[in-house]
Amino acid sequence: MARARISDVAQVAGVSTSTVSLVLNGRTQRISPATQDRVREAATTVGYTPNSVARGLRTQRTRTLGLVSDQIATTPFAGRMLAGAQEVAHEHGHLLFLVNTDGDAAVEAEAVQALTGHQVDGLVYAAMWHRVVDAPAGLPAGTVFLDCRPATGGYPAVVPDDRAGGRDATRLLVEAGHRRIAYVDVDEDSPPIASALRHEGYLEVLAEAGIRPDPALHVRYESSAAGGRAAMVELLDLPAERRPTAIFCFNDRMAAGVYVAAHRRGLDIPGDLSVVGYDDQQLVAGELDPPLTTIALPHAQMGRWATEVALGVRKPPEDDQPHLMPCPVVHRDSVGPPPAAAPTPAGDGPGTTP
Amino acid sequence: MARARISDVAQVAGVSTSTVSLVLNGRTQRISPATQDRVREAATTVGYTPNSVARGLRTQRTRTLGLVSDQIATTPFAGRMLAGAQEVAHEHGHLLFLVNTDGDAAVEAEAVQALTGHQVDGLVYAAMWHRVVDAPAGLPAGTVFLDCRPATGGYPAVVPDDRAGGRDATRLLVEAGHRRIAYVDVDEDSPPIASALRHEGYLEVLAEAGIRPDPALHVRYESSAAGGRAAMVELLDLPAERRPTAIFCFNDRMAAGVYVAAHRRGLDIPGDLSVVGYDDQQLVAGELDPPLTTIALPHAQMGRWATEVALGVRKPPEDDQPHLMPCPVVHRDSVGPPPAAAPTPAGDGPGTTP
DNA sequence: CACACTTGCTCAATCGATTGACTGCTCAAT
DNA sequence: ATTGAGCAGTCAATCGATTGAGCAAGTGTG
Secondary structure, eight states: OOOOOHHHHHHHHTSOHHHHHHHHTTOOTTSOHHHHHHHHHHHHHHTOOOOHHHHHHHHSOOOEEEEEESOSSSSTTHHHHHHHHHHHHHHTTOEEEEEEOTTOHHHHHHHHHHHHHTTOSEEEEEEEEEEEEOOOTTOOTTOEEEEEEETTOOSOEEEEOHHHHHHHHHHHHHHTTOSOEEEEEESOOSSOHHHHHHHHHHHHHHHHTTOOOOGGGEEEEOSSHHHHHHHHHHHHTSOGGGSOSEEEESSHHHHHHHHHHHHHTTOOTTTTOEEEEEEOOIIIIITSSSOOEEEEOOHHHHHHHHHHHHHTSSOOOTTOOOEEEOOOEEOOSSOOOOOTTOSOSSSOOOOOOO | OOOOOHHHHHHHHTSOHHHHHHHHTTOOTTSOHHHHHHHHHHHHHHTOOOOHHHHHHHHSOOOEEEEEESOSSSSTTHHHHHHHHHHHHHHTTOEEEEEEOTTOHHHHHHHHHHHHHTTOSEEEEEEEEEEEEOOOTTOOTTOEEEEEEETTOOSOEEEEOHHHHHHHHHHHHHHTTOSOEEEEEESOOSSOHHHHHHHHHHHHHHHHTTOOOOGGGEEEEOSSHHHHHHHHHHHHTSOGGGSOSEEEESSHHHHHHHHHHHHHTTOOTTTTOEEEEEEOOIIIIITSSSOOEEEEOOHHHHHHHHHHHHHTSSOOOTTOOOEEEOOOEEOOSSOOOOOTTOSOSSSOOOOOOO
16 A cells, blocks of 8 residues: 555545644644644554655755765774764654765765755765865765864864873873883874874873883884784894883784784783773774773764764864864773883883984 | 756756756657757756755655664674675665664664655665564565564565585584584574574584584583683583594684683694684684684675665565575685594594493 | 658646645624 | 634645656658
C-alpha cells in the first residue's frame, strides 16, 4: 500500500490539509481540542508519516547534515568522530549524510555539490588526522572543519590540543620523578602539525622542570610498532648514563614497539622504564601488558563540537582560530618512578652532547 | 546570492524550463543541438545545480540510501563495511544516510521512520558482528541485512562464511603438518553464530584429516588478549604429549594473548607453535611479532554486496538464505611446520581422554 | 494542393507539505 | 442595526523540478 499523505489524514478526520498540518506541527492556537484529537487519531489510523522531501522543498530546511571526510574507513578513530557527529545530529532531529572522498579533490567537489543539491542544513568537513587542508571548491559558508584547519581560515574548525597533550604526557613523567625523558617521534608527518605541537609541549615541560633537553633523546622513526621498536633500540644503545628512564611516544602503535624492544632487553615496564603513548587506540593501548598510560584524542568531543556548530546550536569562536579540544590523560599502568639505580639521584644530570 | 534555479537557466537561455530540464537530463531527442548548447552554457554561467529535493519530490526517487547500524563507532570493522557501502552508493550517484542506533530498538524504529520519511531509495540494516537480529518495526520490504540475519527471514542478507573460514584456518594448520590443533574459542557469544560456525569448520577439517578431536583442545575464554593468554596457559599446562602444536583462535585479539603466553614460556612462533587468528584486525594482526596469519572478515565486500542489493543493481538469492561471503586467508608469518620434537612422528596420535 | 508526419519546443499539472490571507460564524458592545 | 472582535478553519499560492500532452512550423507524399 502506498504511503499515507496528509490529504488522507485530512479526509479521514474530515478537515482540510491545512488543519492537519497545523495540528501535527503543534501550531494549535486556533484549532479546537476536539478537532486536534480527531486529526491525531486519523493520523495514527492511516499510519501517516510526513514526507520530509515535500516538507524540505516547502520550508527550505531539510533537517539533514552532510559530513564529508577523506577516509572514513582506514583509521579506527574515524568511528568515534562519526559517532559524536551522528549523536548530535540525532539529538537535534537531523539525519547525517556521510561521504567518503579518499582525499580525491574531484570527488570532494562532487560530494559538496551533491550535498548542497540535497539542501543540507549544515556541512562538516573532516580529516582523519590533524592537519592543514585546502577547502574544496564550492564549500558553503559556515562549513565546519573537523580535525583539520582550512589553509585559508574563514571557517570554524576544531582540532585536538596537541601541544597541551604533549605537556600533559611529559608532566606525567616529570612528576613521577623522571629526568631523562625521550620523545619517540614520527618521521613522516608533513606538515607535521600534531607531531610538532606535541614536541613543543614536551619541550615546554622540560624547561619548566629545569631539564635541559638532550637531542639524542628525540628520535624519529616511522609511525608503526616497527618504528617504535627501532627507536627504542637506538635509545637503549645509548651509554647507560644518557639512557632514558621514560619514553613519551608520538602514538600508541609506536609505544607498542617500544614495549617489544624493552621486553626483549629484559626491562620491566614500568619498573625499569615508564612509557606514555598518544591516541588511546583501544586495541593497542588497552591490550598491551601492562596497559598503556596514554593521551586520548578527543574524537567524539570534536565530532560533537563540529556538528553543533554546523547545526547552529553552538557559536564558534569569533577570532577565526581553531577551537582546541583538550586531550584527556588516560591513566593505566605503564608509568612509575624511575628505577632506584637510575643515574639521577638528585643533582641535575644535564644532557651534554658528546 | 541565492542558488540558481532551473527558471534562471531557462531565462538566460531564452527557453522554457521544460527544455532546460530535458537538455540537462539528456532527453535530447527532440531538442536542436544549438538549443542544447545555449542551455548548457546558460547553466554554467548562472552556476546551476539541480535541487535534489524538488526533483525527489517530483520523481519519487531521491538517490539516497539509508544505512542503520547498531554501532558504527565501537568496532574498527565498522569502517570497512561503511566504506564498502559508501563506495557503491557513490558509484551509483547516491548519497548515504548513516544512522547509529546503539542497539536501542526505539531509536532504531525512529531511525527507520526518519529514513523512509526522507524517501530513501533503499535501506541497509547492519550489525557490527555476525548475529541474528529482530527486524525493527516498520522496516520497508527489500531492506538488506548486513552482517546479520533477520530472525524471521524474508529479507536479503549477507554474512561472512564463518564455517568456511574455520575450515580454511584449520586446513592451513593441518597442511603444515600439525595434528594437535587447539581451538581457542570465545565464551560469551550468544547466540554463538560466528563461534559455532568456525568451530564446525574446524571439526570438519579435523575429521577429513582423520584427526580425532580432543575436547581438552577446545577452550573457551573471554574475547580479549587476556582471555587468549589464559587459554594458552591452560593449553600449555597440558601434559607434553597432549599439548597442541598449533592454535586456531576465534579472533586476533585472543591470538595476541596467545602470543604473550607463548613468549613467556619461551616458545617461538612459528618455530614451536603455529597460530592462526580471525578478523584480520590491522592494528593487531599486522603489528604482532611475527605478523599473524589470519582469516579476514570480508567487511568491505559485504558492505558492497548489501548496498548493491539495496540499490537493485544486484539480485539477492531467491532461496531466502543469507548470502555467504568468503573470508580470505591472509598469509603472514605465524604458521610453520610442527617442531621436530613434536609427539606426532607419523602414526596417528589420537587424543584419548584420560 | 491537401494531408500526414516530423521536428522543436512550450503548457500546465504534478509531487506533498506549509502558511499568509481570508471566510463564515457567533457574540458583544455601541 | 451596525460594527468589531474573536474563533475555527479553509483557500490557494508556493517550494523547484519533471513530463505527458499539445501546438506551430516545416517537410514529404500522393
